[in-house]
Amino acid sequence: MDIFRIEGPVRLSGSVTVNGSKNASLPIMAAAILAGGKSVLKAVPHLSDISVFRKLLGQLGCKVTKNRKGDLCIDSTVIDNPVGDYEIVRKMRASICILGPLLARCGRAEVSMPGGCAIGDRPINIHLRGLRELGAQIHLKSGYIIAEAPNGLTGKDIFMGGPFGSTVLGTANVLMAATLAKGRTVIESAACEPEIADLANCLNKMGAKISGIGSPRLIIEGVRQLRPAEFEVIPDRIEAGTFMVAAAITAGELRLQNCRLDDMMAVVDRLRNVGVTVDADGDGCVVARSGSIRPADITTQPYPGFPTDLQAQFMALFSLAEGNSVIIEKIFPDRFMHVAELNRMAANLRKEGPTVIVAGVKKLIAAPVMASDLRASAALVLAGLAADGTTVVNRVYHIDRGYERIEERLNPAGAKITRESI
Numbered sequence: 309m310d311i312f313r314i315e316g317p318v319r320l321s322g323s324v325t326v327n328g329s330k331n332a333s334l335p336i337m338a339a340a341i342l343a344g345g346k347s348v349l350k351a352v353p354h355l356s357d358i359s360v361f362r363k364l365l366g367q368l369g370c371k372v373t374k375n376r377k378g379d380l381c382i383d384s385t386v387i388d389n390p391v392g393d394y395e396i397v398r399k400m401r402a403s404i405c406i407l408g409p410l411l412a413r414c415g416r417a418e419v420s421m422p423g424g425c426a427i428g429d430r431p432i433n434i435h436l437r438g439l440r441e442l443g444a445q446i447h448l449k450s451g452y453i454i455a456e457a458p459n460g461l462t463g464k465d466i467f468m469g470g471p472f473g474s475t476v477l478g479t480a481n482v483l484m485a486a487t488l489a490k491g492r493t494v495i496e497s498a499a500c501e502p503e504i505a506d507l508a509n510c511l512n513k514m515g516a517k518i519s520g521i522g523s524p525r526l527i528i529e530g531v532r533q534l535r536p537a538e539f540e541v542i543p544d545r546i547e548a549g550t551f552m553v554a555a556a557i558t559a560g561e562l563r564l565q566n567c568r569l570d571d572m573m574a575v576v577d578r579l580r581n582v583g584v585t586v587d588a589d590g591d592g593c594v595v596a597r598s599g600s601i602r603p604a605d606i607t608t609q610p611y612p613g614f615p616t617d618l619q620a621q622f623m624a625l626f627s628l629a630e631g632n633s634v635i636i637e638k639i640f641p642d643r644f645m646h647v648a649e650l651n652r653m654a655a656n657l658r659k660e661g662p663t664v665i666v667a668g669v670k671k672l673i674a675a676p677v678m679a680s681d682l683r684a685s686a687a688l689v690l691a692g693l694a695a696d697g698t699t700v701v702n703r704v705y706h707i708d709r710g711y712e713r714i715e716e717r718l719n720p721a722g723a724k725i726t727r728e729s730i
């Protein structure tokens with residue numbers, strides 16, 4: 309098991325390149341199931357979640373390799389085992405997004421129920437409702453979802469909204485299934501996240517007929533089959549946002565390469581609101597802070613609102629603001645595993661249900677802390693960069709799920725992060 313030893317406080321200065329999006333790569337890897345041949349995916353990041361998904365595709369019958377350029381090659385000519393095994397799905401909830409493509413390609417799928425995780429309950433009722441609307445028969449057996457559509461799927465007008473708004477992977481599942489359904493499907497209250505737009509663009513490159521991309525209403529004209537494609541995934545806006553906070557929390561300056569500010573307007577709005585400068589620069593931007601951090605309020609919402617995946621990182625930043633900030637988590641109301649750990653570092657956070665009042669303190673103090681989920685762990689690393697002393701972050705494997713060797717990318721800009729195996 310690896311730990312991080314982080315010396316602080318430091319002031320970051322330099323440049324960091326943002327990798328391809330984990331949350332675009334996973335559903336696009338699932339979409340390769342529909343192609344019935346060899347697709348080539350570019351800019352897929354080297355993360356443990358991606359490795360787990362590669363293994364899952366292999367179990368279905370796909371051949372997953374890397375070419376000399378490091379692109380991911382997925383040959384889905386043969387799918388002879390449409391089963392998403394519990395041992396894999398329980399490790400990574402996103403595996404659920406093989407359900408739609410398997411159902412559309414094979415007429416049958418067995419996928420383990422994903423179960424909950426550190427950020428809270430992760431229901432899939434809207435996924436299943438959407439697939440049933442397309443004509444699938446779905447029942448549960450021993451913790452597995454058994455989905456069947458022996459005569460194929462039929463297009464339908466489907467409302468995919470839930471109590472927390474749209475669902476990202478629910479939209480992905482139904483969108484992928486609808487590409488091969490007979491006739492037209494309308495998905496109302498579709499997720500508008502850039503990762504879903506990227507998936508739709510990839511599916512269209514494979515021969516699908518999807519319009520309304522990026523809007524809450526997706527219209528899909530079913531086609532008989534899809535073909536393999538070559539596709540490059542978009543940059544990871546959550547990784548970019550994490551690096552922006554790294555510059556801000558250390559009162560430093562970072563140039564981010566390969567970062568699409570258009571996908572991050574809510575994030576940039578909050579950074580500028582608290583006194584951080586964000587200036588476009590070539591294919592990325594320069595993020596800097598010199599003065600104090602002003603307090604601000606954040607409410608997480610579906611895109612284009614403020615992303616829940618950056619809530620923890622901004623809480624670390626606001627912990628050092630001159631005044632009180634309020635953070636309301638509307639997507640995953642229990643997504644606060646980082647609160648107790650940041651308080652161990654002398655932050656002053658008070659949780660009231662889905663709301664945290666962040667009373668700014670003058671400084672954070674290093675401490676041994678425990679990583680829990682991917683983004684909470686990133687927040688602890690960011691806090692360690694700014695804290696006085698040596699912060700030890702345990703269970704670094706949580707961070708490796710979503711950030712490729714983060715220490716090797718931040719240390720050249722002035723971070724002092726040492727990875728140790730214990």
Ligand code: EPZ
Binds near residue numbers: 332470473474639710
């Ligand atoms: C995706 O998860 C992301 N994961 C998450 O990022 C992200 O936090 C989340 O979207 C929200 O943006 C990937 O893309 C791999 P949802 P997803 O379905 O699709 C409720 C990270 O750190 N809901 O949009 O699973 C659900 O409980 C990860 O990279 C239902 O009620 O999230 C939640 O409250 C963590 N019924 C809300 O909707 C359903 O059937 C949004 O969840 C589905 C979801």
